[in-house]
Amino acid sequence: MSGRLVAFVLALLAVGVLVAAVGGGGGGPEETRTAALAPGERAPVPVPLPEADVTGVDAPSIGLSTEETTDLGRNADDSLEVPRDAGTVGWYEESASPGAVGPTVLAAHVNLDGEQGAFFRLARMPAGATVEVHRDDDTTAVFVIDRVERYAKYTFPTEAVYGPTPDSQLRLITCGGVFDPAARTYEENVVAFGHLTAAYRSG
Template sequence: MAAPEAPPESPSGGRGILDRVTGRFTALILALLAVGVLVAFVNSGGEEPAPARSLPPAERVSVPVPLPAAQITGLDVPSIGLTTQDLTSLGLRDDNSLDVPRSAATVGWYQRSASPGEVGPAVLAAHVNFRGEEGAFYRLGQMAPGQTVEVHRDDGTTAVFAIDRVEQVAKDSFPTEAVYGPTPDGQIRLITCGGVFNEQTRSYEDNIVVFGHLTEAYRPA
């Protein structure tokens, strides 16, 4: 299948859903993407279910990183009070914009990005608010460097990421390559909308992007 003519964008629309992001991929990134739209619920099957919540150190067994590909079964972001198994995978719309979760509480994983724990950036997106409800990433902009994100996977492992930085960026200067471009190690990107809400366009003018890197992985002891 042909590569998209434009880079993936965060979802567009009103009432606080994710804003579109702009920018262009390098030729390498374009070569890795295919045009298509897919929204399918993440398969939470697997012989050994991943833990629903973060486990204390005494109940963990470390596993080598990076990890192989696997589906996501849960997400823990303690600093913003988020623990969820309401997950979906996201593809691209016909206009090559990133599709959106269908509810405020759902977190979407961009299926053309790395699995959390693999080499490369794993890209997750969710609403800040939607149809009068707080979104899963409502407090995303409150995150700070050093805080952690844990992604539970259907192979029984959990990938742990440390936050490096939190950026608020205008749609017309979205750091596309920094978000979607290849990395030498496992990384994570969390995206929602932010900034001023434009009543005319019914969308936020900025995006909040959280950048982090893989620090460890474990499975239940």
């Protein structure tokens, strides 16, 4: 090979390395696949997931599909805040991000001032139902419901709902039972317990 040809080949290799460096930016095969996703296409992602905010919830078994979400904190008496309107699902901001290790706690009304709440049918959610929680990093955590329980207000299982878990789990909370008009509250809480089964990124 002549010296001129060798120099030409080396120049091409150098350009190739430069393009790879600029285009790759440290991205691996997963980033390449993500960039190639078509609108509506899904690609599985490894779990547990990093922290991210909740942007929507789909629970087909109870007819719920909403992007109306909010963050919830605690009241002065340490009770969980509730969403300000009937149709919003609140994420307790001190609980785990959906798909991260720990329990993700979501709460919504069963009814508010005569308006049907987002969790109106939660007490009827069957075991094995799927709940998808969408996140602001374009990933979705997919949970399966294990069981739905009802508790009197004074026997609420705080540790079982909020306590640490070794994996990613889900808690859905609303009110239930008889409404006490004097206290303006329901006599029970309904809690659905679930666990993470998968996560995906949307195109």
